[in-house]
């Protein structure tokens with residue numbers, strides 16, 4: 549059976565989907581997107597300097613946006629921010645391991661808490677991770693590969709006008725409300741080559757094609773007017789698409 553992805557539904561004011569929300573150390577795209585995602589979330593967390601971003605973004609409303617936990621090696625969170633969220637009751641979890649990023653460790657903790665408390669969420673949305681340092685951008689993709697054995701939930705990473713998620717081997721269906729369709733999308737074989745990829749619903753479809761760096765990578769592709777893309781792949785594959793600005 550195909551896995552279903554509805555990557556942009558989390559950004560609609562309608563809908564009943566429930567989220568896990570993780571904030572990374574990148575500037576947030578403004579309070580509106582964050583408020584909407586926050587209101588749909590059953591668990592909210594920051595990775596280290598992500599707490600600085602939340603603190604700054606929410607300004608005088610920040611006391612209504614207190615994360616459940618903040619984790620990391622704590623080399624980036626500002627002292628005043630740390631004190632503020634401690635006083636407001638956020639749980640602090642130190643993860644000193646220097647072989648994994650704060651993103652990977654925070655996502656693992658979030659998924660662990662979801663499992664332990666039997667929290668019913670439909671997806672995890674991470675804000676940040678796609679801009680700033682190039683090593684961290686690639687590490688964000690790597691986190692999605694690392695986390696594959698831990699969950700079947702869709703994991704979306706969103707920053708600015710970009711979204712990524714990792715499609716598993718097998719069949720996937722991606723549905724996007726026609727009003728939300730952006731002008732570009734792509735299928736990027738970052739972690740390993742994909743030797744057999746077949747798609748429908750794209751302007752440039754693939755038919756049992758190889759996607760591999762040095763051979764073919766599908767960038768600057770477009771969804772057709774159906775709003776439904778199907779992807780069948782023999783290896784995990786990064787789906788990326790434009791995130792429109794929503795009012």
Ligand SMILES: Cc1ncc(C[n+]2csc(CCOP(=O)(O)OP(=O)(O)O)c2C)c(N)n1
Pocket residue numbers: 596620621623624645646647648649650651
């Ligand atoms: C082969 C190898 N290269 C590099 C590292 C270093 N390293 C990998 S993940 C990590 C932690 C990164 O923490 P994070 O807070 O996510 O990023 P920072 O802002 O500190 O760079 C470190 C130090 C390593 N452990 N092994």
Ligand SMILES: O=c1ccn([C@@H]2O[C@H](COP(=O)(O)O)[C@@H](O)[C@H]2O)c(=O)[nH]1
Pocket residue numbers: 572573574595596597598620623624625649650651652676677678679680681684685688
């Ligand atoms: O340029 C950057 C810097 C960081 N990130 C992400 O945020 C977390 C936490 O970062 P800290 O610097 O430890 O506060 C990091 O693991 C990255 O995933 C980023 O995306 N871009």
